[in-house]
Amino acid sequence: MSLDLILRIGAKLILPFILLFALYVQLHGDYGPGGGFQAGVITASMVILASITFGLERAKRIAPQWLVEVMIPLGVLVFAGTGVAGLLMGKNYLDYSMFAPDPAHGHELGILLVEAGVLITVAGTMIAIFYAFVERGR
Amino acid sequence: MALLTLLAIVSVAIVRQRSLFGVVVLASIYSFLMASVLIVLDAVDVAMTEASVGAGVSTVFLLTALHLVKTMEAKDTRRSLLPLFTSFVIGVMLVWGTLVLPPFGTADAPIHKHVAPRYLQQSIAETNVPNVVTAVLADYRGFDTLGETTVIFTAGIGVMLLLRRRRRSENSKAGDTQ
Numbered sequence: 495m496s497l498d499l500i501l502r503i504g505a506k507l508i509l510p511f512i513l514l515f516a517l518y519v520q521l522h523g524d525y526g527p528g529g530g531f532q533a534g535v536i537t538a539s540m541v542i543l544a545s546i547t548f549g550l551e552r553a554k555r556i557a558p559q560w561l562v563e564v565m566i567p568l569g570v571l572v573f574a575g576t577g578v579a580g581l582l583m584g585k586n587y588l589d590y591s592m593f594a595p596d597p598a599h600g601h602e603l604g605i606l607l608v609e610a611g612v613l614i615t616v617a618g619t620m621i622a623i624f625y626a627f628v629e630r631g632r
Numbered sequence: 633m634a635l636l637t638l639l640a641i642v643s644v645a646i647v648r649q650r651s652l653f654g655v656v657v658l659a660s661i662y663s664f665l666m667a668s669v670l671i672v673l674d675a676v677d678v679a680m681t682e683a684s685v686g687a688g689v690s691t692v693f694l695l696t697a698l699h700l701v702k703t704m705e706a707k708d709t710r711r712s713l714l715p716l717f718t719s720f721v722i723g724v725m726l727v728w729g730t731l732v733l734p735p736f737g738t739a740d741a742p743i744h745k746h747v748a749p750r751y752l753q754q755s756i757a758e759t760n761v762p763n764v765v766t767a768v769l770a771d772y773r774g775f776d777t778l779g780e781t782t783v784i785f786t787a788g789i790g791v792m793l794l795l796r797r798r799r800r801s802e803n804s805k806a807g808d809t810q
Contacts, residue, residue: 519680524761527676529769531780535684542692566788573778588774601759605770608777612770615781619788620689626795627696 505547512540520613524605530612537613538620550628562621569615576607635669650705656694663687677765747772 520533545553576588583592590604591597642662649655663686670679734741755767769777 523766524763526763527680527765529677529766532677532680532684535681535689539684539688539692542689563792566785570778570781570785573781577774577778588778590771598758598760601767601771602761605759605761605766608770608774609766612777612781615785615788619784622788623693623791624696626792627693627700630795631696631699 502547505543509540509544512536512543516540520609523609524602530609531616533609534613534616535620537617538624541621542624545624545628550625554625557621559625562618562625565614565618566622567615569611569613569618571611572614573608573611576604576611580604635665635672639665639669652698652701652703652705653695655705656691656698659694660687660691663690677763 516533516536519528519536520530523529523533541553541557544556576590578587580589580592581587585592588604588608590601593600593603639662642658642665646655646658646662649658663682667679667683667687670676670682751764751768751772755764755772756762759767759771761767761771
């Protein structure tokens, strides 16, 4: 908590942009490099940076423990649920053709959903591991 | 080639370094070099993952883990001849195995003949996603990615189970006294 003023102000300035970059990597993953894994890790790194500079309590106001713990299974459920949705719509598991009238658009939507699931699980897991280590150390 | 030489130098430095803090920093450097190698190989998606996961988050995890343990590597008292021999034999076998691979970068290697052309030609028409890597990852190989996500899920649950045990026992103690 008694860290350098410049470091704290700098971190404060950079935090929203890290999150913005994570969203960019996530949503632009269809067009450029990136996707759920990378965006999830970048999201987690934002929380970790907040925790390092401002302390664990402040970081937990951004990402509370319960939210992180819900995120870990939620992402897998979103991913698997997307597959089940395809199943219910009369296609194979993880076939996204039926999500939109045009099969190609359906695939695009399915990829978006699946990537969101990956993002949620990866971000949740990374933050949870970090919290677990930090709390064990105290 | 320069990058690979640097990788070799960093690996030797990691082996010789006894301070674990130094090892973690060197491992981070190794990951960044690896990411650069992957960019040179035009695998930008993988390079991004390597830079963010390998160099970024895992360095932080190792440092937080280091916070819990001693920071100097203990001197090994056993003889290191057998491990040295084993790793030497395995290394030789791996190099021997690469000898029969097709030359690096050839267009008619089996890996470029099987499903890759279909992915490259059809993915935009079939999925509307210009980044073929994303299309393969989330659509054509959706099952694999589901498995990977499950692995991450399992890892997170495992770490939480291992590391949070102490706090729960404290809670139960507090519950006993009440």
